[in-house]
Amino acid sequence: MIKVGIVGGTGYTGVELLRLLAQHPEVSVEAITSRSEAGKNVTAMYPNLRGYYDRLAFTAPDAKQLGDMDAVFFATPHGVAHALAGELLECGTRVIDLSADFRLRDVAEWEAWYGQTHGAPALLEEAVYGLPEVNREAIKRARLIAVPGCYPTAVQLGFLPLLKAGMIDPGQLIADCKTGVTGAGRGAKVGSLLAEASESLKAYAAGGHRHLPEIRQGLVAAHNGEINLTFIPHLTPMIRGIHATLYGQLIAEPEADLQTLFEHCYADEPFVDVMPPGSHPETRSVKGNNTCRLAVHRPEGSNTVVVLSVIDNLVKGASGQAVQNLNLMFGRDETLGLAAPALMP
Amino acid sequence: MIKVGIVGGTGYTGVELLRLLAQHPEVSVEAITSRSEAGKNVTAMYPNLRGYYDRLAFTAPDAKQLGDMDAVFFATPHGVAHALAGELLECGTRVIDLSADFRLRDVAEWEAWYGQTHGAPALLEEAVYGLPEVNREAIKRARLIAVPGCYPTAVQLGFLPLLKAGMIDPGQLIADCKTGVTGAGRGAKVGSLLAEASESLKAYAAGGHRHLPEIRQGLVAAHNGEINLTFIPHLTPMIRGIHATLYGQLIAEPEADLQTLFEHCYADEPFVDVMPPGSHPETRSVKGNNTCRLAVHRPEGSNTVVVLSVIDNLVKGASGQAVQNLNLMFGRDETLGLAAPALMP
Amino acid sequence: MIKVGIVGGTGYTGVELLRLLAQHPEVSVEAITSRSEAGKNVTAMYPNLRGYYDRLAFTAPDAKQLGDMDAVFFATPHGVAHALAGELLECGTRVIDLSADFRLRDVAEWEAWYGQTHGAPALLEEAVYGLPEVNREAIKRARLIAVPGCYPTAVQLGFLPLLKAGMIDPGQLIADCKTGVTGAGRGAKVGSLLAEASESLKAYAAGGHRHLPEIRQGLVAAHNGEINLTFIPHLTPMIRGIHATLYGQLIAEPEADLQTLFEHCYADEPFVDVMPPGSHPETRSVKGNNTCRLAVHRPEGSNTVVVLSVIDNLVKGASGQAVQNLNLMFGRDETLGLAAPALMP
Amino acid sequence: MIKVGIVGGTGYTGVELLRLLAQHPEVSVEAITSRSEAGKNVTAMYPNLRGYYDRLAFTAPDAKQLGDMDAVFFATPHGVAHALAGELLECGTRVIDLSADFRLRDVAEWEAWYGQTHGAPALLEEAVYGLPEVNREAIKRARLIAVPGCYPTAVQLGFLPLLKAGMIDPGQLIADCKTGVTGAGRGAKVGSLLAEASESLKAYAAGGHRHLPEIRQGLVAAHNGEINLTFIPHLTPMIRGIHATLYGQLIAEPEADLQTLFEHCYADEPFVDVMPPGSHPETRSVKGNNTCRLAVHRPEGSNTVVVLSVIDNLVKGASGQAVQNLNLMFGRDETLGLAAPALMP
Known part of the structure; x- marks a missing residue:
């Protein structure tokens, strides 16, 4: 034990x-x-x-x-x-x-x-940045893990295949993110009361959020060069869940098969699920579960790529990913303790 | 298998x-x-x-x-x-x-x-009525199980200790029950739309609900005689959960130790949790879990006993109890497949 | 002005x-x-x-x-x-x-x-207790008004017709009440966070709530004698609204026409709405509105009377009733400022 | 009348x-x-x-x-x-x-x-497109009004000042929109059930939504030339409200005072409220009310402009705007029947 x-x-x-x-x-x-x-x-x-x-x-x-x-x-x-x-x-x-x-x-x-x-x-x-999909081997050898933030996990997993393949303009990245209220923690804040946060939706920290430099650091590493990212988080009336809607501009290969790109990129990942073409992942499909579920779209065949990325902010966005790291560090099956399906409905 | x-x-x-x-x-x-x-x-x-x-x-x-x-x-x-x-x-x-x-x-x-x-x-x-806390041995031998309804499970587990001990007047039982909307099933009904059922609460079927005769049958068996029950269900704006608030009139033993009565009654039950005195069980404490969590109160030391009983209507109130029955019927550990804690928050 | x-x-x-x-x-x-x-x-x-x-x-x-x-x-x-x-x-x-x-x-x-x-x-x-349906004339002359609490308003308006008519046993009254979270105020308490109070339901203060003596005082006055009340409040996942489910035992006149009793009692009241027989008032039907909406039932023709009473805890349960009192005190039309229909959906 | x-x-x-x-x-x-x-x-x-x-x-x-x-x-x-x-x-x-x-x-x-x-x-x-902020004079003379859609109202009011002033690149517009479930109407659809849509968030119609050509038509008119818009709607767990998060690329005047631009543009509008710099409008601030509330941001002083635009989809996004049109068509004060503040909390 x-x-x-x-x-x-x-x-x-x-x-x-x-x-x-x-x-x-x-x-x-x-x-x-x-x-x-x-x-x-x-x-x-x-x-x-x-x-x-x-x-x-x-x-x-x-x-x-x-x-x-x-x-x-x-x-x-x-x-x-x-x-x-x-x-x-x-x-x-x-x-x-x-x-x-x-x-x-x-x-x-x-x-x-x-x-x-x-x-x-x-x-x-x-310190090793504990995103197994990027740093699995380093995690296995690490003594000190920095578990990624919730937004950074959802955003990086969505953008990485495109940036690593050089498919999108790194200077025009937009991440419009929506979180449930547990993202604000268990502190007793008026803004997190059910009477305040229910039946409402708002952006916050539009001027700059602490997760921005963390995301930027990861995307710069993936692109191997500077990137420009606009990141707007929103507070939504649910307990758990993050939905990141990611926008990029295709810079080449108008016939690119983005679906296959994503599927290949994550083919061996136990906790990343690339959905079939045309899908819209729901946050509840990962409620209580360590999966990041992704779908990739090109609306009307335009040059804009839209990636939809959902996680449970408390699982893949925090504690589940931490356990995944623990499993890797101690040579265990990466999925131990993380096998239960999401609670739906 | x-x-x-x-x-x-x-x-x-x-x-x-x-x-x-x-x-x-x-x-x-x-x-x-x-x-x-x-x-x-x-x-x-x-x-x-x-x-x-x-x-x-x-x-x-x-x-x-x-x-x-x-x-x-x-x-x-x-x-x-x-x-x-x-x-x-x-x-x-x-x-x-x-x-x-x-x-x-x-x-x-x-x-x-x-x-x-x-x-x-x-x-x-x-056919065996599949409430293991009452019929465990019969379940083990059964070929055909009638899994109890959601309300009947929460109400019976709350009233049984009192009725079996003859502590309350069987002619004056009240069950005020509150359910989440999955109790109404997955059918596309206007009344179950988020736009209709959210931010609202109402009673329904106050004139008579199909679970009434089922509850009555179980309570009659426990009391070994006629009983009189008023049962009012309410629809509440949550996905899962039943909260039964049960009212009975003490008929004897003003010094009765109701807490101990409940604890003894359910001491060996894997899926009934009697909380400490003064507790108020929350439905979320059993979200996704097969437990029935109970607390017993005597407000202001009066003759009215109040039992608070919570279950997840889809688990102990349906599918979890069904699996519990399966385990018993096939000689397995009763808790197989039912071991995960509730999802909270 | x-x-x-x-x-x-x-x-x-x-x-x-x-x-x-x-x-x-x-x-x-x-x-x-x-x-x-x-x-x-x-x-x-x-x-x-x-x-x-x-x-x-x-x-x-x-x-x-x-x-x-x-x-x-x-x-x-x-x-x-x-x-x-x-x-x-x-x-x-x-x-x-x-x-x-x-x-x-x-x-x-x-x-x-x-x-x-x-x-x-x-x-x-x-000081005049500001429940216009009971004290209208005194309110008109008052200098100091004690606006009733939210639960007391819903419970008293539901029980009063029965007690004043001597129809129910004053020694066996039960009020099972459900409130939205604004009932707990705007204070930053962990228990009122969306992450804690959403997707859950619980009783609280089962041992005794501060609104109990207030309700008792009003019911004693209506009955003109001692009464016995069990009052259990519940916290439910909505912003506004109180649903009081009231139980009494008929003591006479088994053929009593309770519907007519209620309709006569409140015929001239601008803010009490007795619904047709068989109705189940929804809290959302009074969201933002000063009405108390009532329905009276006798399940299966039994001796138990069930009254369903809904208000908006912030309007008829507090600020709306306060404005109603103001109008009366200053000789204005009682409904000034209170005329807008409830927001539904 | x-x-x-x-x-x-x-x-x-x-x-x-x-x-x-x-x-x-x-x-x-x-x-x-x-x-x-x-x-x-x-x-x-x-x-x-x-x-x-x-x-x-x-x-x-x-x-x-x-x-x-x-x-x-x-x-x-x-x-x-x-x-x-x-x-x-x-x-x-x-x-x-x-x-x-x-x-x-x-x-x-x-x-x-x-x-x-x-x-x-x-x-x-x-037929006159009934967006008073654009077509007020034509509306006054119209016999036939096409009331704008909910998304088109929120998106156009947010983009118009920027496009009319030629401040942003018309070829790179993104509208990430979030709606409450009443946007899907009162039809009995499984996807709109509380049990399905609560505690979850998802994009939909990422391949193309019917409001896209309507928005495009309005933006083309404002810009007086072709535009390119990516529009992704999301379903969120609330009854009412639309939050449009709009992204544009500044094409000139790095020192542009966007706040003043918006304030001047809407200075005389009774139902558009430009919030102070740094604000994040909440959808609940317009619940039941006909206002469109806007805030404009430039995260980290970058070239990306972010406009936050909220309306109540059933009021300014539908019925309220319809009444506003009626008032204009019949020569009445534009705000008649629309004066009540939003219901908050």
Whole structure:
């Protein structure tokens, strides 16, 4: 059994890790930390876990306890993993960080977007960006994983085949993204109340969102050159799900078979599903599931390519991808604990 | 492997069987029938099942094909199982009927509520009402199971401990029940449109609902005498879930320890969870899961007992309970295929 | 024009007053207070009011400014109206309190349920409980109105005809109530997040809710004697709306024509609508509207009477009823500002 | 009083006309037709209208009765207005068609997109496209109005200032649109069930939607030349609302003051609200209201302009705009019947 700990277990990515790991045959959750809820049983906060974790209680973070784990997940706000990751790595504990702490390779850019000093620049070199479809081999050897953000996962998986094949103009990329409200976390914010966010839809952060540099970094790597991306996120009245609608301009091969391009690109991927031509993936088709479901369109045969990409923001966009990384790091079947179909309806 | 078929697989209980059985290690779904969708792959209708049933297509019902199965589920409107069950039983195939066809023991009462002639009265004697918490041993030996309705499951599990212990007045039972819209099925009805059923709540069938005689039959058996029940169902704006709020009048033992009564009653039940005193179970705590979660209250120490009972109408209220019955009938661990925690949030 | 002020204008009942008064031809909102938002224009917080209140900004509460008003609404947490009402009344300003401060006539009971000392017991004698269907004439003469709570409005209007006619056993009343989440206010609470409260339903405060003594007080007055009520509120996934399902036991006249009883009782009421026999009122049929819509049933001809009562908790359950009181107090047509039909769908 | 009739009154735009006209001081609804519901009172279908239209019943369409009206609204599927409009115009009745029958000026294009022969090409010349912000003077003189579609209203109002000013490249327009489910009408379709459309989001008609040629026609007129538009609609889990997110490429004047451009363009418009810089309009801010609320952004100071445009699809996107046209045609204040603020929360 792989012994794991979870730092910051009260948020949505924390409880989602517990839900997924309850079905993982080779993982044992031995510690879960929360300063605010220390002493409370996890089932008191999450009654859906009654019968699964009846003896697991939140504890105050303790580096010694965490250092005894084989792996520790950080399901924390940014900055926390900076402070603890180094110590854990020295204990031989592998670190899987679901926060943004190690996602950007450029320290200055990180500091500009997150408004604070980077707490662990020395670890950046060995941190691996945990998008298995791009970095699978590096993940297998990694000690420190930066799990991709939710929007970045949906957007990169949709654009990558086109950029790697040089099919679209890298200077004219648009990502119009829609998220469910769990993307805003479990914090008690007025804007996330059912009475505020239900029966409504709005864009937010149109001036610039923290996931923009992360997406850009990934697309630049895929294109091997500069790109220009406009990214507009929207808040929608649902709990889970991201729908990324991606627009690119074809720059060559007007007869290009985009469908085959996508199918070949992801033929061996256990968690990317390219739908048949003409499909429109629904976010609910991945609710609770680790799949990214894609469809590619060329409206009216124009030069504009439209990619539709859906994920569950808490699974492939966070905790599921984290478990996928864990499986790879420990030499297990990549799909362990992630096999259940989406809940639909 | 247990070879199973599903008759009427396009509705919500049908697809829910597929979802649950995809995780069942000892079941193989070999046939699924639908007159209207014959020839279509199930994944074309339910994209969440892509990768799970890629070679399973709907076929027109064929008694010969179904007779080769070890068990057949009926996820059909009432009347269909009447017509086919006998033939299948003769083939040695066990029948698990999710419809109302074999739930009522009284033929005349069935005909009065369902407005048609009972099609298989001769089979009623051997039909077992598939509520494992009441009939576990009979289920193990049964060839023909009538899976309880959704409301009847939530209401009976809440009232049974009190009635069996003679704690409440059987002449004054009230069940105020709230359901999500999947309770109305997948039929295209105006009243079930998101534009009609969202942001609203209403009672329906206040004059009498078909689940009333089924509940009454179960409570009469528990009490071993006549009972009087008022049952008012309500349609609420959610996909899944039933919340039954049950009211009874204590008739003795003012100091009765109701909490202990419930805990003892369900101590060995894998799918009934009695919550701590003062709890209020949420329907989402069982979303996608086979548990019935209960709490018992005595507001202000009065003589009124209030039981709060929640289930997922598609799982413990239908397909999950059907799988639980299958496991019992075939001598398997009762929880096979039903182990995943609820999806929350 | 009636000059009015609103104390505590940032919550849902405050903004709802603004919405309704924007359509009132004889009211001018001249002041709105909020300590936390002082200086901010109301349209910055509530963009739906852009074009209606472009020059109205929140100010810190100022008794002198408020004392210049003809009437002041309190849309505040309990305790605030206690502190200010007396001073305003001395200025000749009428007070319409939407909080619970003056609803209970028994000081000790108020203090027990609200956990603090009553701040203005001397004003209780003249405070009028603002349920026009019961106290219309007293309201017309009142200087200080206690606007009924949301649950109490729905429950009392449903039970009153039966209790006043002596038709039901006052010792066996049950009110099973369902509310939308605005009933919990605009406070940033985790339990009210869309991610928590959507796709779920739960009872709460089963041990005793603050609206219980208020309802009891009203029913006792109607019955002119002691009553026994079990009241269980439920949180449901919608923004607005209360559905009260009321259960009583008929004590006489088995042939009683309950439909006619209700229709006669409310024949002259502008905001109570008794639906035809067999109806099931939907909460959305009163969304944004001041009507209480009722239907009365006797399931299967039994002795149990079931009344279905729906209101919009923010309108007839709060701000609309407050405006109705204002109209009565100032000798205006009771329906001014309240004439728009519900928004449906 | 203006006497009006409504043809096809059972759908969502029909009932929305009734809701709005109930508040219109100078309109009397004298006829409403429905073949399927003939004889039924409108309040039986729409209980929110009880007390407003208690004597108005659906009748079978009758050209003679309709020809006595001052104006007739068509809230019908396409093709119906073709058949009746000419006859009504000859009676001197003005026609306001909410369907697509007279929106496209090019008969061949209409026939290609709607798959049937155009039934009234001779009327096209006098039909006026009822977007008051573009055609106000023509509307005042018109006998026949083609009320714009919901998407076309939101998209055109957002792009027009930029195109008319020649600020963006007409060859690279993208409209990513999100609609609530009432956009799909009141038909009983499985895909519109709460159980299907709730907790999910999907694109649809990515290959080409019928509103595309209508939008294109309006943008071509504004630009006075060819344009290229990619239009992707999405279905979102809410009842009402459209959010159009519009992307254009600036072609000149890098220092352009887009905010001022928009504010000047719509300074005198009663139903277009340009929000302050940095705003993100919410669809709920126009729920039930006739306003189009806009915000304009240039993310990170790039060359991409992003316009956020929200309307209520049933009001400014259909019935409200129809009433606005009626007011203009009959020389009334353009805002009559349309003055109520949006319902928020």
